[in-house]
Amino acid sequence: MTTNIPSTIELFKADSFVAPEAPAARLVLSNDTDPREHSLEGIAVVELQFPKFNDGRAFSQAFLLRRRLGFAGHIRATGDVLIDQLLQMQRSGFTQAVLRADQDTDHGRRLLGLYDDFYQGDAVDTKPHFASAD
């Protein structure tokens, strides 16, 4: 199991992405699955799916994995993954995004730097702005 959670989401393209991990180290969860019902023993990557980019169930699944269960491996977004949702994914605990083939990866990277900070805590930076401000 990876122990260092990268702070910036890694970007891949669906048409050229080859999963590096052994299949046995990967857990693929469908959107209607509760991550708490699966063993994460020996799992390096949990793959969560976006059947449509505006289906938000995987954001809650990622939160539960990262925060509630303390999963320290990769959480990978697959399916209809677009650059305009990367920031949200990163904040929800995703560390890898396999972008839809037509997406502009470089622009996606720039979009990750749009905001200085956010109001609410998230899966990575758990404190809300009001609790971290002076």
Place this chain on the structure above:
Amino acid sequence: MYQYSDFDRQFVRQRAAQFRDQLERHLAGSLPDEDFKPLRLQNGWYIQRFAPMLRVAVPYGEISTAQLRMLAHIAREYDHKEDNDVSKANAGLAKVATLPDRNAHFTTRHNVQYNWIPLTRAADVMDLLASVNMHGIQTSGNCIRNISTDALAGIAVDEVADPRPFAEIMRQWSTLHHEFAFLPRKFKVAITGATEDRVASPWYDVGLRLVRNVDGELGMQVRVGGGMGRTPIIGTVIREFLPWQHLLNYLEAVIRVYNRYGRRDNSFKARIKILVKAEGQRFIDAVEAEFIEILEKDGAPHTITQAELDRVSAFFVQPDLRCDRKSADEKIAHVLKAAAEDDIEFGRWLQRNVKPHKNPDLRAVTLSFKRPGQSPGDATAEQLERAAELVDRFSAGEARITHEQNLLLPWVRCDHLPELWREARRLGLARPNIGLLTDMIVCPGGDFCDLANARSLPIAQALLERFNDLDEVYDLGDIDLNMSGCINSCGHHHAGHIGILGVDKDGQEWYQVTLGGSDGTRISGPATPGKVIGPSFAADEMVDVVEAILDTYRTERQSGETFIATVRRIGIEPFKAAANAVRTHTARPAAVSA
């Protein structure tokens, strides 16, 4: 009112920059319609019948004069019919030439809408709004929408506690929430701190009422799963008392359960009300279990501290205003005496448009935007600017947009009432009809809205003209007449004492009428949807139908009985019979005897 910090200001500017980038990619062709749509919606940009519609957020309805003036500027400089190619649009039955532009519209959830700003100018408008700390964040889309509250929040005489600090805390928490931006459907939260529910909280996805427990501690009653639309449902109380410190933790639990289990296969069944109804106690149990995990396993990082509540509350201090009440009474009496010689308008205005205030030296005054010749809740650029002058002179620079689509001045000294009345009357904004028949709630309907089945504005206009006699409207007393152009219910027709719903049959406009609905205010009684009084009516029958209903009330009412009380006492049948009797096009052919 809440003062934006550097953080808040920077955030809104960065949001405007993000939208500009998305819009530029869309206009350049690299962000297709389908992918852009949810992004523009979450910034308040719809595509309507003729042009885009922008919905600007006015969190909990509070607005400054700098903001009102910016809204006026945008109306004047950007809300231009001629900048859109209306010839290519599906006009439906709308008469394009008569539709207003250079205009802003107040909505039932105290936001502001424009109907004619071309998408190519959208990013410029967002920059202008950001310059006065305004935006369109989450005014549409399947996310947590703008939080609404009572226009009398913080000044009402019947208040347990001021809901605005909690509304602001929820605004911050819900803004660009990473996990909850793509819920199954839209999600609306309302909060009231008063004993009278003036926010229609039972009709919301989450309706919160500030209450005190037996130990005098402050908390909220939490209702979940209310909503209008094609399945009107009154929300279920799932918590009688939630300590205020846990407001965000509990909301997180409710919305996480909804995000995971709400239906996504059918948008008509995707609101949380359907989940609550289908699952009942299991939904409540799931929320409570999630709440406990947030507390015990996540460490509840969003627990609101006393320091945070104090920090936010400090922005909502009452302006230090006083007046000599004795001299105010004398002034008012003087005007009343003088006015009695020609008309009784000032007295009526005091009765209908002026509300008591926590500070006995002050009053809350509503400017009426319900008058013949303009659509309910519409304000021209000029009217917004003139209203802003009144707000500066008479209300410490702060106004509130109301659920009933008017503008309320929350800080009026009682010795200023005669002067304010004269000035407001000069602007045509002193119509003393607040809470009366002509203070109707109306959505933009089929004239503008692509979703609408029928127009609401021509019906509203016909009613405003027919019921232009104030004596008659006074005699009819308190009546909520609410009208929606389609079942999406933006005009809250389900909650109207008289509800009018536009429906479409064979490309023609028809109107279904309901009676006995309630938003949950004291006069209206417990929140409930109205009952349909038979088949739909044709557009040109509608004024006669409303008149027939009101005639029935005049005949049947007992002394001092309101319209809604009469409907409750005698049932809808007598009203239905009267309405059926004035049918022309929709009359059934006389039965042929065998």
